[in-house]
Each structure stands twice: as structure tokens, then as C-alpha cells.
Amino acid sequence: MTNTPTLPTKSKKRFRSVASRRRWLRVFALFVMLTYTVVTLFPFYALFIRSFVSTKDSADLHLWIPEASEVNMNAQVGNLSVFYDLDLKGLKDAFGIPQTDFIMSRTTLRQLGEKYDIPEAKIREFFAGFYTFNGWKTLLTGDLYGTSFWGALARTLLITIISVVVGIILSIFTGYGLAGLRRRDQMVVYNIYLLQMVIPAMLILLPQFLMFQWFFKLFPGYGNAGFMRYGLQLLAIILINIKGTALSTMIFTAAISAIPQEVEDSAMIDGASSWQYVRHILLPLLKVPIVSLLVIMLPLVYNQFLEPYVYLDPANSTLLPFIQSAVGQFSTNFQLIYSAIFASVLPMVIVYLLFRRMFVEGVMAGAIKG
């Protein structure tokens, strides 16, 4: 502002007021952004902390991981196994109690120690950190309806990777076939894909499921649990994921239409087949739309719940249906539920933060196309 003395006083004043208004706007914007950031990050933080807060402490406010509390010697074994999913088999092993012995659910830890002559210190040692890490320990080592957290996570990753890769390849093919939208038949196909945007999954869920039941019956191995049945169920989910969406079609049709026809003509004259053209010339040119679809599709597929919940057997389930059935089973152990939810959120958030620039650019490019 030092180079403005030549200005008349009136316009100088005006200039200053505009400048100060801009400054106030910046302060206000910064304040809003900061508040929104805190409000957005808080649930994630609270979820992390709550995964370490035992059910008995959950009515107190915890803003940090609570100190590991000693086990109460008057706690009853039955309550511990209901509310904290105490591993009774492991307990018997650790204290040398024969597996065949029945422990009454009303038995307190003190009585247990007296009955089997276990020193109190040993019991306390066994239960060290029990309340704090109970949720995580049960989640990561536990078994539910024939599958574990790790199995469910592996199936989720398998479905996600196959769906995204195959889905993008098929969508590129569609975009190449529709490029330019020169003919009537191309326009019809394009409009059919646009319908997807307005048809909610819930509307077609029931008849779609019925059709898959008919399809599954063609395979004799589907009737009993095994590789065939589980494979077919996973295939159904993958097919639903790769069927193409309005967005995928719009993104690739627009991107391939924008490539000049001369590029293709010259490749053909040099003797390339359509396949070679798509593979060696088109694919490298499509980096931006591929990233765009990838970052939009990835969280949708990873976080898919409705279809896996309906189609997959409990022993064959992916992460979210696994968590939902765990909720049904351990409805009293909220510590476990929050651990499971945090564990399900973490992989996608890590991928997002690692590739955040790709996500931001891809999403904006997709939004402009949409």
C-alpha cells in the first residue's frame, strides 16, 4: 500500500475498505474451514478412542485411551464372557484347569482362584490390559460363523481389486464402441447406461436376487457349502460391480470422443488391429479418466454392503456383512463393534490419504464430466 500516495483520498479510503473486507473474508473462511475440519475429524478420533474403552466405562467421557484398569476380582465369569467375550478355553489352558471342567457363570474370579489354587497375582497378570484391548483382541483373533476378520478382509480386497480392474477395462471398451455417438444405435446404448443413474439398487434388488437364484441352480455344486458355492456368490457380486454405470460410460465416451480421429486412422494405416490400437495407443492417452473412475469406484466397491449382505453366506462374507453379523452376535460388546468399524474404515482412509492428490483431481474431473 506504500505506492498509493498519488491516489485521491476518497478512492484510497475505498481501496482500503475493500482490502480490509477481503482480509476479514479470509479470516472468516479460515475459521469455517478450521471448524469443519475439526468436526469432520472428530468422529474418526472418537471411534479410535472408543475402541479402547470397555463397555463398563462407556458412560464416562474419554478423550484419550483410558489407563489399563485392573480386573475386578469379584467379576463373574459369566458376565465377562457375555460382555467382553472372554475366551473360556484360553482361560482354562492358562490356569491348567481341565477343559472338561464346567465353570458356573456365577463364579467370581476370586472363587475361581480359591477353587483351583491359583494365586491372585497370576489371575491379575492374565487379565492385564483385558478391558483396554478386549475389542481388538476378540476382533483379530476371534472366529464367527466359520470365518474370521482376516478372511473377510481378504475377500473384500479380492472383490474390490477384480471389480475395479475388470470394470474399468470393460468401461473403456464401451467408451471406445460409443465414441463420437455418431449413429443411432450408439445413442440408444448411451441412453440405456444413463438410466442407471436414476435406478436405485433397492428397486431391482429382489428380482435380481431371484434371477441369480435361477442362475445358481444350473450348477449342481451350489447346493452344499464349498468352493463352487462360495465362488459363484463372489462372482455374483463382481458381476453387479462391473456392469457399468452412467458415470463410467459418460467419462470414457467423452474422453475417447475427444481424441482426434486422425490418431486412429494413422494407427490403422500402419497396420494396427482395433485391439492393438486400444491397448497401445488409447490406454496411455486415457490416464486421467481412468484415475477419475478409479477413485470414484474404489470406495463404492470397498464399502458395498447391501449386495454382499444378501448374496453371501456368513462363512463367505466380506468385511461389512461380517461386522453386521458380529453386531448381531455380540450386541452387548460395543467396544468390539467400534474396533471392527474402525478396522473396516482404516484401509480405505489410508489409501485415500496416500493418494489424496489423485483423488482430488480425479473427483473434480469426474464432477465436470457428470
Add this chain to the structure above:
Amino acid sequence: MRATIVPPTGNPLSRSQGKRKLSKLEKRRMLRDWMFISPQLFIFVLLTIVPFIVAIPILFTDMAQFNDPQINPVGLHNFLALFTDSGVQADYLPALRRTVIFVVLNYTTVFIFGLSLALLMYEVGFRGGFFTVVYLPLMVSGLAVGYMAVMLFSKETGTVNLLLRETGLIKKPIDIYSARGTAFILPLMVGWRYAGYNMAIFLAGLLSIPKETIEASIVDGSNYWQRLWHVYFPQMLPSFLLATTMCLIGSFAVFDELVALGALYVNPEAKLLSVLFFTYGFQIDRLAMGMTLAVMTFLPLVILGVALQRLQRRLQY
């Protein structure tokens, strides 16, 4: 470099030779296009369009479950049940009321979160870091968002409740399982989750406005509100239509968040229409009725959606 290899004589020749040769080329091109279109189109039509056709005959039967051995035709009974059967009405009407409330509130959050954040971002310049934060909740599943809501707003153990009570801001805790709690917190959480998505839509609309029109309005002395209503919004109309379509279809079909709130078992306040259709089909053996109700509810929406979509595309190009 290529100019020497490609003699420009080919094009005029084929053109002068008439239509037959050109149509042969066109035919080959069409065949090639369909080779590439057909794999995905086959899956798409089979899984999205054919289910409608499969559903039509079932709507007129009393099919109860997916492997029902005995299916009897019942005529229009399923369609009329909504107006005559008090049992169906008792299920449907409360769910419809909750859904409409949810859709209205959720539509407001599109503007409260999406539009205002997009305007903020537009006025102070694009901030990648803040965008990352706003878009973050979209990485979280609907199920997880539902459980986060339970964690934050449970009556006795909700973190927000405990925090607000500790600081003395509220006396009576918010209860997510009450009718009011569910009605307000659910759209809040869903709006928070989709804030980044809606912001991207509105921001794309804002960025497509020609700078000259904004500068002209500033030179003419307009204030910010006038600029919003007369310069920004009219030129962002396609974005509004897109956000409306997505919100309308999305909120009528909301499901995952409701499951987390216990809609399938314990919490009747979270039973929206999508949960009702799911329950009819998979839990209480009224498959044909569930399908009919779903079609009767969603078909008008699909038609409205197509109309909005067409309008949006017409405005865009």
C-alpha cells in the same frame, strides 16, 4: 512425418465412387463398435433391465419367498393392497412419512454442506488440503457412518452427549433411538458423508461460469447476494439439477445407515421404505407384495429422475 505415407487421394476417390463403398466401411466400423460394446452391455442389460421384465409377472401373484413351491395369481390385489389392506397401510404409511421427512432434510443438507462449502472454496481459491478433509467421509461406508452416529449420539454413552453434558451446554441428552433423534441425526450424518460429493458437483458448476459475467456484475456494482441469485445460480442450473437427481434417488434408497441404526430388528424409528421392501422380501415372506410396493414407490421417481436428467443435459450442451 506421416504426411508422406498417407496420400490424401484415398478420401476423394471413395467419396466420388458413391454410397456403397462408404456403407461397407461403416458396416465394418459398426461391427467393431459392437464387439467392444457388447460384453459390458450384456451384463448391464441382464442385471439392470431384465430384472424389470422378470418382476412384471410376479407382481400379479402371491409369491411369498424366493423358492416358493406354489405361486397363485392374485390379479391386482398387490397394487390395491396399499389402499385397502390395513396391515400393509400400517407398515407402509409410517415408513413413507419417515422417508419423506428424511428426503426433505437430506435435501437441505445438500445445500447447507455442499453448496456453501463450494461457494467458500470458490471465493477463497481452491484448497487441496481442505478438499481432502471434506471428501474424507466419503471413504467411510454407510454402515460405519451409522455406527458412528450411534457412538456419538447414544443417550447414555454417546461421546457428543457426554461432551456436551460435561461442558454444561445441554441438560437433556440427545437420543438417537427416539423418533426425533433419528429424524434429525440421520440426515445430518448422511449430509456430512456426501458433503464432498455435492461440493465437487457445485464447484464444477461454479468453475464453468465465464469469468466475464462475474466481472461485469462487479463493475456494475452488484453486491454478493445479487451476484449469487442473478449470476451464479442461473448459470449453475445443471449442477443444481444433478445434485437434486442424485439426492432424490439416493435418499429414497438409503439403507446401510439404517441397518446400523438397528432398523432391521430393534429400532422401528429407522424403518424407512427401503428397509420395508427388504423386510418383505427377505424376512417376512411377502416377496410379491414387497416388489409391488417397491415398483409403485420407485417408478414415479425413476420417471422424474429421467426428466431431470434430460433437462440437465439439454441445459449443459
